[in-house]
Amino acid sequence: MDAGGTRLVCWATTDNGEYLYWLVQPGDTPGSRPILINDESGEDWERYDMTVTQFFTAVLSGEARSQILRDKFPLEQHQFRPAREM
Secondary structure, three states: OEEOOOOEEEEEOOOOOOOEEEEEEOOOOOHOEEEEOOOOOOEEEEEEEOOOHHHHHHHHHOOOOOOOOOOOOOOOOOOOOOOOOO
């Protein structure tokens, strides 16, 4: 996506095929960029108007629930792994 300088920047993916993006727009600041989540089919999207830190805090604490991320997310024991070469 690139409409007049607006673009999506992928910053994470899940093992289920969901992708997490920042919506980057001309003149914005990193703290104002919405988070967009795309499901594995590429058809469904969710938007979160918060920083990544706020997003992870809300999702991992159960304060926010995604309709796209796996039903069992977050797991009781959280795991973060480095990306592997594709």
